[in-house]
Amino acid sequence: MKITVVGLGAVGGLIAARLALAGHAVNAIARGATLSAVRANGLRLRMGGREQTAVVSAVEDAGLLGPQELLVVALKGQALPALAPTLRPLIGEHTLVMPAMNGVPWWFLQTPALRQRLSPDQLQLASIDPKGAVAAALPMAQVLGCVVHLTCSQPEPGVVAHGFGERLIVGEPVGPISERVQRVAQVLASAGFQAEPSADVRRDIWFKLWGNMTMNPVSALTGATADRILDDPLVSGFMLRTMAEAAALGAQLGCPIQQTGEQRHAIARQLGAFKTSMLQDSEAGRSLEIDAIIGAVHEISTKLGLATPHIDALFGLSRLMAQTRGLYPLKL
Numbered sequence: 001m002k003i004t005v006v007g008l009g010a011v012g013g014l015i016a017a018r019l020a021l022a023g024h025a026v027n028a029i030a031r032g033a034t035l036s037a038v039r040a041n042g043l044r045l046r047m048g049g050r051e052q053t054a055v056v057s058a059v060e061d062a063g064l065l066g067p068q069e070l071l072v073v074a075l076k077g078q079a080l081p082a083l084a085p086t087l088r089p090l091i092g093e094h095t096l097v098m099p100a101m102n103g104v105p106w107w108f109l110q111t112p113a114l115r116q117r118l119s120p121d122q123l124q125l126a127s128i129d130p131k132g133a134v135a136a137a138l139p140m141a142q143v144l145g146c147v148v149h150l151t152c153s154q155p156e157p158g159v160v161a162h163g164f165g166e167r168l169i170v171g172e173p174v175g176p177i178s179e180r181v182q183r184v185a186q187v188l189a190s191a192g193f194q195a196e197p198s199a200d201v202r203r204d205i206w207f208k209l210w211g212n213m214t215m216n217p218v219s220a221l222t223g224a225t226a227d228r229i230l231d232d233p234l235v236s237g238f239m240l241r242t243m244a245e246a247a248a249l250g251a252q253l254g255c256p257i258q259q260t261g262e263q264r265h266a267i268a269r270q271l272g273a274f275k276t277s278m279l280q281d282s283e284a285g286r287s288l289e290i291d292a293i294i295g296a297v298h299e300i301s302t303k304l305g306l307a308t309p310h311i312d313a314l315f316g317l318s319r320l321m322a323q324t325r326g327l328y329p330l331k332l
Contacts, residue, residue, distance in 0.1 A: 001187050002069040003027070004090055006083070008034050008043065008058065010152040010277075011100055012074025013160035017045040018191040020054035027065050028058045029087075035060055037158025046155075047162040067092025070184060073099040073138075077292030080106075081129055084137035091139070096180060098144045098170065102277070103209060103292025106134045107143060108202065109300070111174050113254060122303050127295040144184060145171050145201035147208050153280070166194040171201025206255035210246045211264050213293050214239040216278035217318040220288060225273040230265055240265070242310040249301050249308065281327075288322045295319070 004027040005016040012028070020026040020043065030038060035058055042053040059065060068090050075083065080101070091097065099105055106129040114123065129135055150165030170185050172178050177197045188195035198204050218229055218239060230236050240261040247257040281288055298315040301308040322328030 001183075003072065003187075004029065004062075004065055004068045004070075005056075005072045005074060006062075006087060006090075007074040007079075008038060008056075008158070008160075009074065009076075010154045010160055011148055012072065013043060013154060013158075014045070014150075014152045014162060015072055015074060015100060015188075015191075015193075016056050017043045017052075017054040017160060018193070019187070020056050021045065021052060022191040024187070024191070026054075026056050027068070028056050029060065029062055030058045031060050033157035034058075037156075041158055044159045045162070046159065062087050063089040065090060068095050070187065071095055071097045073097065073101065075101060076287065077101055077103055077128060077289050078287055081131065081133045084134045088137055091137075091142070095142055096144055096184060097138050097142050098146050098184065100146045100148050100168070101292065102148075102212075102289055104128060104296035104300070105145065105205065107140055107173050108205070108296075109253075109303075110140060111202070111254065118303060125296055125299060127291040127299045140173070143173055144181060145169075145173050145198075145205060147198075147201065147204045149208065166192065167196065168193045169196045169198045169201060169204045171198030171204065173201065202253075203255045206250045206253065207257060207259075209293070209297070210243060210250060210257055211268075212276070213246060213297060214242050214314065215268065216276045216293050217290070217314055219276040219279040220282040221317060221321055223279065223282075225275055225279075226268055226271065227273045230269055236265060238310065242314055245301075245306075245308040245311050246297060249297065249304070249306055249311075252304055252306065253300070282322075282325070285325075286327070288318075288327045290315070290318050290322055290328050 005012050006029045008028050008030045016026050016028050038058040043056045045052050071090050109123045147169040149167035151163030153161050155161055168188050170181050176199050181197045185195040185197045243261040250257055294315045298311055323330055
């Protein structure tokens with residue numbers, strides 16, 4: 001399978017490196033220090049106590065590569081609207097586009113049930129795709145959903161380090177498990193991932209979001225590791241009430257949650273004193289995924305006319321914190 005990975009950060013770098021080490025021919029779209037490092041030294045993967053170097057052909061201009069069979073988009077959500085139009089040379093008639101990104105994807109409301117409930121304008125998520133550039137550049141009929149359940153980091157440009165977890169869930173945005181979903185899952189499994197075809201990837205996306213849409217922004221707001229957040233009863237209580245609102249919203253979207261907030265917190269406790277990805281980004285001075293993680297949830301609740309005061313408060317506080325630090329654009 002002819003594969004290009006867009007973005008060689010932590011997740012994109014991990015996927016690209018492991019696919020390449022498994023024998024697949026992998027191209028990548030990168031820039032800046034990462035592009036220079038990969039061209040000079042290859043893409044270095046630290047995993048299982050050793051370091052391996054993967055051969056990945058990295059370029060900055062998508063026009064140099066031509067249409068792909070699989071396009072893995074591994075960017076921060078806020079970067080996609082500007083970059084999506086530049087990816088058109090990579091997308092042919094049969095190209096599969098698989099975003100491996102956090103939060104709510106731009107296509108999330110495009111379901112038969114919601115088309116009956118919302119107007120065409122309301123089906124567009126302005127927080128994710130403000131001018132429709134993503135939807136215009138990445139054809140919905142060729143998109144697959146993906147949920148990433150693993151941890152990794154980028155210690156330096158051109159280097160990715162695997163933490164724990166191997167799970168990648170893949171599914172059609174709407175509909176049962178298809179032949180193309182099974183094909184992509186097999187490719188990912190060949191690289192050692194626990195690749196799971198899903199018959200309802202929207203539900204999988206919402207479940208992951210429900211679990212991290214509070215811990216991520218609260219950690220960035222407070223600078224605290226997960227254990228300290230969970231140990232504070234006022235903070236953890238606020239998070240549980242926010243999660244309850246998100247669960248109620250998910251039920252309205254056809255994405256019910258079969259777990260309690262307390263159960264989710266118990267799982268998080270087992271991971272110890274970890275720093276969320278948003279806290280790591282905040283400490284590094286990188287732009288924050290506020291919109292994909294919490295802003296889109298606020299937007300969806302507004303479209304459906306549901307009261308979500310805790311979600312609204314968390315979004316407002318996170319947005320203002322990020323704006324004052326120059327990590328989020330000055331917009332309302």
